[in-house]
Amino acid sequence: MSTREQGTSPRKLSYLLAIREAMQEEMRRDKNVILLGEDVARHGGGFGVSKELWEEFGDAQVRNTPISENCLAGMALGAAMTGCRPILEFMFMDFSALAIDQICNEAAKVSYMYGGQTNAPIVFRCPQGGLSYKSAGAHHSQSLEAWYAHIPGLKVVFPATPYDAKGLLKAAIRDPNPVVYIEHKALYSTEGLVPEEEYLIPIGKADIKRSGNQATIIAAGYMLQYALEAAQNLAIEGIEVEVIDPRTLNPMDEDCIFTSIRKTHRVVLVQEACRSGGVAAEWGMRINEACFDWLDAPITRVAGADVPIPYAQSLENKVWPNPTQIVDVVKNACYFK
Amino acid sequence: MSKIETDLSPEIQLEMLKTMLKIRYFEMTAGSLYKRGLLKGGVHACIGQEAIPVGISAHLRTDDYITSTHRGHGHHIAKGADVKRLMAELMGKETGYCKGRGGSMHVAAFEVGSLGAFPIVAAGVPCAVGAAFSMMHQGKDQVAVAYFGDGALGQGTIYEAFNLASVLKLPVVFVCENNCFAVSTRTEATVALKDIPSFAASFGFTGVRENGQDVLNVYKTARAAITRARENQGPTLLYFDTYRFEGHYFGEPEIYRTREEVQKSRDELDPIDIFSAYLLDAGMMNKQSRDEIEISARAEIEEAIEFAKQSPDPNPEEFAKYVYA
Ligand SMILES: Cc1ncc(C[n+]2csc(CCOP(=O)(O)OP(=O)(O)O)c2C)c(N)n1
Numbered sequence: 001m002s003t004r005e006q007g008t009s010p011r012k013l014s015y016l017l018a019i020r021e022a023m024q025e026e027m028r029r030d031k032n033v034i035l036l037g038e039d040v041a042r043h044g045g046g047f048g049v050s051k052e053l054w055e056e057f058g059d060a061q062v063r064n065t066p067i068s069e070n071c072l073a074g075m076a077l078g079a080a081m082t083g084c085r086p087i088l089e090f091m092f093m094d095f096s097a098l099a100i101d102q103i104c105n106e107a108a109k110v111s112y113m114y115g116g117q118t119n120a121p122i123v124f125r126c127p128q129g130g131l132s133y134k135s136a137g138a139h140h141s142q143s144l145e146a147w148y149a150h151i152p153g154l155k156v157v158f159p160a161t162p163y164d165a166k167g168l169l170k171a172a173i174r175d176p177n178p179v180v181y182i183e184h185k186a187l188y189s190t191e192g193l194v195p196e197e198e199y200l201i202p203i204g205k206a207d208i209k210r211s212g213n214q215a216t217i218i219a220a221g222y223m224l225q226y227a228l229e230a231a232q233n234l235a236i237e238g239i240e241v242e243v244i245d246p247r248t249l250n251p252m253d254e255d256c257i258f259t260s261i262r263k264t265h266r267v268v269l270v271q272e273a274c275r276s277g278g279v280a281a282e283w284g285m286r287i288n289e290a291c292f293d294w295l296d297a298p299i300t301r302v303a304g305a306d307v308p309i310p311y312a313q314s315l316e317n318k319v320w321p322n323p324t325q326i327v328d329v330v331k332n333a334c335y336f337k
Numbered sequence: 338m339s340k341i342e343t344d345l346s347p348e349i350q351l352e353m354l355k356t357m358l359k360i361r362y363f364e365m366t367a368g369s370l371y372k373r374g375l376l377k378g379g380v381h382a383c384i385g386q387e388a389i390p391v392g393i394s395a396h397l398r399t400d401d402y403i404t405s406t407h408r409g410h411g412h413h414i415a416k417g418a419d420v421k422r423l424m425a426e427l428m429g430k431e432t433g434y435c436k437g438r439g440g441s442m443h444v445a446a447f448e449v450g451s452l453g454a455f456p457i458v459a460a461g462v463p464c465a466v467g468a469a470f471s472m473m474h475q476g477k478d479q480v481a482v483a484y485f486g487d488g489a490l491g492q493g494t495i496y497e498a499f500n501l502a503s504v505l506k507l508p509v510v511f512v513c514e515n516n517c518f519a520v521s522t523r524t525e526a527t528v529a530l531k532d533i534p535s536f537a538a539s540f541g542f543t544g545v546r547e548n549g550q551d552v553l554n555v556y557k558t559a560r561a562a563i564t565r566a567r568e569n570q571g572p573t574l575l576y577f578d579t580y581r582f583e584g585h586y587f588g589e590p591e592i593y594r595t596r597e598e599v600q601k602s603r604d605e606l607d608p609i610d611i612f613s614a615y616l617l618d619a620g621m622m623n624k625q626s627r628d629e630i631e632i633s634a635r636a637e638i639e640e641a642i643e644f645a646k647q648s649p650d651p652n653p654e655e656f657a658k659y660v661y662a
Contacts (some may be wrong), residue, residue: 034474060474066504071463071497077468081452082402083475086467094380101494106455106464110657114453115436119662176662209358 016188018162022169037089046091073102093126095256108153143273160224162192167201206253212240216267273304279306339615358634363536385582386496386591388608391417393556409454424641430648459492469509488519508566516581549577
């Protein structure tokens with residue numbers, strides 16, 4: 001554990017509470033930071049993340065809304081362009097599909113298409129993913145980060161630890177641009193050290209979660225846990241891998257990733273989302289463009305299957321990557337078989 | 338000729354006529370520039386519909402907000418936008434409101450409260466709701482006006498916006514301009530909504546359907562709506578019947594209506610003729626002063642074209658500027 005997570009007064013906090021604390025601190029700092037969403041007030045939103053905030057801030061800053069995702073995203077935009085800093089919680093990221101027009105066609109573009117006359121400081125909080133959040137099926141388990149990482153004008157962040165969750169959310173709230181903030185549902189109860197004192201994590205900065213020199217694994221969100229588990233198992237067999245958590249999916253921290261690959265010469269990309277058109281494809285292509293001569297093995301990836309997320313656990317387990325797969329793919333990349 | 342009694346001073350009424358003429362000439366000029374290849378993309382003129390934004394804007398302050406549509410030049414000019422910068426935007430120049438990044442369909446003029454033209458049908462309406470929410474949150478008394486066409490009534494988002502504005506009692510005025518068509522489709526063919534007062538009442542606010550060709554009637558109709566918004570009494574739906582004299586965009590073939598129908602509308606429904614006849618009859622202007630107003634409106638547009646033509650194109654090296662704030 002590095003000292004930065006400890007600060008001067010470390011405490012254990014869950015990922016969920018870290019997100020709540022970030023909102024709470026920012027809402028105290030600036031009364032124009034407003035949380036909007038379905039059942040976000042007393043109920044605390046879809047997963048209880050915002051519980052207790054309404055009691056402190058009232059309707060003025062914590063507002064239950066109708067179930068109108070597209071209109072809510074547009075309303076957040078209008079509010080953002082006129083002095084507020086809205087945080088909009090989608091109950092599940094799957095439902096952000098209803099709001100894609102306002103997020104991608106409007107919020108992402110107002111700065112550019114209006115020639116810098118305005119900007120849209122909005123945070124779209126998106127609980128996504130499955131795994132230990134089990135059997136939620138096709139409309140409540142998807143990983144949709146690639147939709148938003150594709151759009152110029154949006155930033156996309158995906159914290160994997162409580163420390164990163166808090167620091168990135170505070171940075172997202174203060175960012176002048178629309179930020180899609182993805183929180184993994186299966187991480188809510190995970191715990192980690194979070195300092196008492198204030199800190200921010202810059203958007204666009206990846207983080208090396210484990211150092212090694214024989215291969216690099218890139219994995220965000222819940223996949224970081226699998227990557228770290230795989231790395232531990234590989235170490236037992238004598239393969240030291242570096243694990244990079246991109247934390248921000250757009251803009252991508254090319255420096256951190258390329259530097260690692262120039263050291264390890266091998267890279268394995270991991271994503272929970274289904275394979276086709278995913279962020280791993282983008283990482284791979286950029287690595288290919290910048291680091292081809294440094295690579296000693298083909299870029300490979302471990303990804304979710306290209307199927308809608310099934311309900312039955314026997315099927316569900318087939319869809320998502322697992323640490324064993326990661327171990328196998330890394331060994332392959334290291335010609336270790 | 339208008340039979341509406343009004344509290345507006347003659348000076349203001351003449352200014353309103355001039356604004357309507359400016360919009361008319363702006364659009365006619367845009368049309369001819371388009372035909373000569375000097376404007377690109379889609380250009381949608383609001384000729385025939387000038388009375389609506391002018392009547393509404395007579396109640397608005399510069400710091401009040403509007404959201405506009407693909408047919409938005411009139412909304413902007415009525416709100417006080419500088420026709421030079423508007424024309425420069427249409428020509429894709431660096432001096433345009435959006436530095437040539439937006440164009441006709443994506444223009445915005447923040448200095449006069451325009452949060453932008455949203456050419457995705459109905460997409461600007463939630464933004465106006467958000468601006469209204471923001472004013473309520475910040476304890477300010479600005480109001481927001483959302484302009485949209487009859488076609489927007491086919492979009493679910495707009496009903497979300499009506500609902501949201503009503504439950505939160507937001508200072509927003511919804512202004513529907515029913516110009517009889519959405520591209521080639523007549524309103525009756527795709528829009529079931531007819532009884533505006535009872536529709537709006539069922540959402541818990543006030544709605545009225547009125548003639549949109551008489552600027553004084555628009556002005557009179559809008560007063561209560563904007564007062565309600567200003568006093569935080571919630572939203573209002575204003576539904577104006579109007580007619581689009583030009584095609585959907587310049588160069589559109591108009592196979593869905595006869596020339597006779599258009600001519601009849603031009604003869605009977607021209608909002609500038611209707612207002613001019615009233616002002617002449619009321620003795621607020623004579624033929625000569627009417628000509629003078631027309632000349633000065635035209636001159637402003639001529640000047641705008643010159644300004645735009647002389648303005649530089651955006652620097653290609655700056656193609657990625659403004660992606661992020
Ligand atoms: C969501 C969406 N669908 C389709 C279009 C293509 N389109 C542009 S304008 C228009 C008609 C709009 O009609 P209306 O809202 O009545 O406005 P008007 O053009 O009559 O002013 C259509 C279908 C669009 N811009 N946005």
